[in-house]
Amino acid sequence: xxxxxxxxxxxVTEMGQEVTLRCKPISGHNSLFWYRxxxxxxxxxxxxxNNNVPIxxxxxxxxxxSAKMPNASFSTLKIQPSEPRDSAVYFCASxxxxxxxxxxxxxxxxxx
Amino acid sequence: xxxxxQSLFLSVREGDSSVINCTYTDSSSTYLYWYKQEPxxxxxxxxxxxxxxDMKQDQRLTVLLNKKDxxxxxxxxxxxxxxxxxYFCAENGGGGADGLTFGKGTHLIIQP
Numbered sequence: 001x002x003x004x005x006x007x008x009x010x011x012v013t014e015m016g017q018e019v020t021l022r023c024k025p026i027s028g029h030n031s032l033f034w035y036r037x038x039x040x041x042x043x044x045x046x047x048x049x050n051n052n053v054p055i056x057x058x059x060x061x062x063x064x065x066s067a068k069m070p071n072a073s074f075s076t077l078k079i080q081p082s083e084p085r086d087s088a089v090y091f092c093a094s095x096x097x098x099x100x101x102x103x104x105x106x107x108x109x110x111x112x
Numbered sequence: 113x114x115x116x117x118q119s120l121f122l123s124v125r126e127g128d129s130s131v132i133n134c135t136y137t138d139s140s141s142t143y144l145y146w147y148k149q150e151p152x153x154x155x156x157x158x159x160x161x162x163x164x165x166d167m168k169q170d171q172r173l174t175v176l177l178n179k180k181d182x183x184x185x186x187x188x189x190x191x192x193x194x195x196x197x198x199y200f201c202a203e204n205g206g207g208g209a210d211g212l213t214f215g216k217g218t219h220l221i222i223q224p
Contacts (some may be wrong), residue, residue: 099204
């Protein structure tokens with residue numbers, strides 16, 4: 001099993017640009033989560049999907065952030081426009097119909 | 113709201129046991145987790161415990177849960193240099209396949 005796959009692994013962009021992060025969950029998992037990790041705030045849940053439906057997006061910081069899951073094997077997290085304070089490591093995780101969450105390697109985003 | 117607290121650092125000698133502690137506030141948590149993060153990597157699920165259990169052992173890892181005091185610990189027997197990492201405690205808020213609330217992580221430092 002390849003595990004959760006995220007791309008790109010690193011992204012450097014300028015303030016104001018659109019950024020799209022991608023995630024492929026583990027096959028057969030029906031829940032998908034997006035987290036953000038920063039030194040100041042630690043790991044924070046942004047949004048999660050169950051069977052491709054967004055369940056809780058209360059962690060999404062602003063309207064500049066949006067997430068989609070068009071099918072069971074793909075999700076995107078988009079930031080438009082990006083700002084320097086969005087710099088962080090963004091993790092995607094997936095879960096089977098149980099309580100185990102498996103994390104991807106993360107995307108390190110730097111907004112200059 | 114939900115809160116998970118951990119000490120920031122723990123230093124142990126190689127070969128000794130490490131005990132990493134965590135407290136949480138959400139009494140409805142059904143599962144509690146320990147994740148390991150090595151530098152530049154994602155989070156690796158080490159183990160988890162259901163809230164109606166008080167102990168779980170898996171090779172060198174022992175998890176103890178005191179639900180009354182909302183206290184969770186992770187004991188690593190015979191600590192090795194490869195155990196050097198950040199260890200995160202997390203809880204799921206009792207809502208099934210919900211997003212996790214993480215502590216800030218404990219840096220485990222191994223002395224030779």
